[in-house]
Amino acid sequence: MDGHSPKLASIPASDSTVWADASPLLQAACTGLRDGELIHGDNFNLFAAMSALEIMDPKMDSGIVCTYYSIDEAIENGAAPIPISLDSTIDVQRTIDIMDHLLACEAAWHKGHSLAQTVFSCIYLLRLDRTAPHALLHSYCRVIRATCKAVVSVVSDARAHEEEDLFTMTYGLPLNGDGDDKCLSMLNAVEETISRQLRACKAASSKRRLPEDLEPLQSNSNLEEGFCKALLCRLRFRKHFFHVLACMKRPQGRGLESARKHIASCMTELESILKSADFIRSCFGESYEGDIDDKTTASGREPIGFDAMLNSRLSAPTPPRAIKILSWKKAVQYFVKLLHDLDVICSYPLDPHLESLLRFVVQFQISQPDLVARSHLQLLLVQDGKLYGRDPFFAVITKAAALPEATKNHDIQKNESILQLGMLVMNLLKILCTNAAWQRRKHGKFLQDWRVIYVQLELAFRNEFGEVSSSSNDENICMKIFQHILLWVEEKTYWIAFRFLILGFELELYSTSEYCMVYWYLYAVLTKLAEKTHLKIAVSYDIAKRKGKKKKDSPKDLARESRIPPAVLFLQCYICLAEGLTMILAALRNEISVFQSPGPFNTEQEKFVQHFELLQRACIPDHVSYPSYKESTTHACFSTLAMYNYFKDAQRIAKEVKSSFSNDPDRLAELRKLEQVAEHNSVAQNLICRLGALDPSLKVSFELSHHPFFATVVVKRS
């Protein structure tokens, strides 16, 4: 408008370019446009316009300066002084605050926030070299940096973090430091100095003289011992934690035992850290007011040297939302849990039996371990395309399919479908280490692949042995391998379908009005799973008992001969509960019209189709559809319910099978829960049958109070 050229050309004009004032052009365009019109071009339309930012809007423009324009400006303005204070006592206190806040930031990062907004909001860490004169802070920051780098590496390698990709974003952050591999020796040196100082002040307090003439940590001799202790446990925690990560990284689980020792030390130091809080708060001299539990430091003070906004431009064009750093207490709790989860992983005996491994991973996930722990587990399980970096997956599969040991060397492993099967098993293990939400989606997706592999293997089997009455020894072995593997693949497929369905409960995907169809489908899948499991076990008995016989018995005969194995009984307990719940829900719906939600736009059929689409597409199981669901449940009523109590069956089976699992505390614990559900539901069913249709004040609800996926029926009077 004024026609003057821009003052400071930060981008200089060149030979072929020149600065020109576009204000008149823009003004003309603005005048020419009417409200609601948009100038658009070939690659700029309304959709693209959505990415527009309004400059200077603090919600949208991450270039907005909040306090400091840059890290250097922050430092120039004294945001991160070195030394932190000229008073050595205050310097030590503030150093401890920084250490505590860094721990809280680290926990917040692990929990799912970005590194830039958490650990690297520390100005000292962003310019680590300038902390060199302050040995304590310098060595501590180095270990933090090296630790973060190690953790990022583990999580990136595991790639178990699809939705948690905020975690590994390190763009623009100074994560690589020269000499960081020496960080432990630096830390050890500082630890040694402070240890000597602690010994010295203990000697001084007991009036013994030490030959050394050490410089005290800080000027107040009454507080010296307390500060030394507070610092030592913090330094030692970092040292042992770094060792845990290094040990667990060693291939094939070679470092797990050492890792456990360091984990134990970490736990000890964390306890000492918590205990030091009293001393740290007391040496304030002032009484601290306010809620200390929310603070990110033991002292309750705000730490010096942190600014989360300095990195905002590194994250994205739009400024990141302000996050809440975990409180110091919660951070310590987080690390206690993390270490406990890592300890469980380190205690695992690397069982070559896939079935036990699957049970272990499922059990491990019940405590809802966080990303860092899960990534470590995944890296332990799958390394270099082998189980534990040690066992080829074909060997794992043959063992799981109850084939003789020598089978693992058979040429059939080069078969394309067998190779693909190996990949599927590997992926299954990786999937089992992810968070439940992602896990369920992946299970659903891979069902199709498992089905396809089964069909391919079956086809290959038939092509090889179709009409031929085999006589050659090798062909016999091939046939046996195929048979066993086919059975095993089917069983695994139903197991994945079962996991897919029950994860829906954990993730709260089902409303009570959908429980009937879910339990019905679960019943159908479990029935198949039990059948295949039984066949699989029976076939493995066959190996043990009938070694010399040439005659081939059908799997059905074998199944009839042997008693029902405990694993199958366990599933039958599930089946009874699923059937019982289906029927009671169907009866309630049919008799008193509860737990149905007719919407204006669709019916129960659409919900059925949506929930079970992936299973239906993979024909798991066959001949299961909405009409067959309706057929099974339309006639359920209180009088039919009274005729048979599936919950009593479940109770009986649970009691019976307990003795078979006396060495398995996890399964015993679950059996107890199943018994509780069965008992409660049996009583509820009787009540409903007697009073249900007559008493309108009876309110029935289904709560997952005893068991993660079998609901307890609760009957109340409203």
Place this chain on the structure above:
Amino acid sequence: MEAMPEEKAEFEEAEIKYVSYGGEHHLPLIMNLVDQELSEPYSIFTYRYFVYLWPQLSFLAFHKGKCVGTVVCKMGEHRNTFRGYIAMLVVIKPYRGRGIATELVTRSIRMMMESGCEEVTLEAEVTNKGALALYGRLGFIRAKRLFHYYLNGVDAFRLKLLFPPPRQELSPSLDT
């Protein structure tokens, strides 16, 4: 000082007027409502994208001339399905709990259905009990859980409504 109880507006449901997005004059009303109630920073272009391309899917609720609620949606082809998407739904606090949101959403979904959509989808925080109940009553299921979907670490449900297949004309019986 005791907290003042939340003021609820007094009105008869019949007093609420629902209108389809009618043009530029409605845009600031929608923007004010959404900016006020939701914390996502939307530029004006985001609003224009929706109301320009799919004006028939956005609705406003008025009470005595004051805009008290709005729904903003889109629809389109997504992996071989023609799908509707509910982008924003807001009713100001004093008017909540009276079925206004349900009515707004219902109108939009009906329009989607008539336009040939096969399904409708949206995301909602797992903690948003009100929204989950509303959509549950309309026939949405919780199709997926999205871990830490929102930047504050809260998970989301992807809600989906599947329309029944369109009724086909019954062919006349061949054996009369």
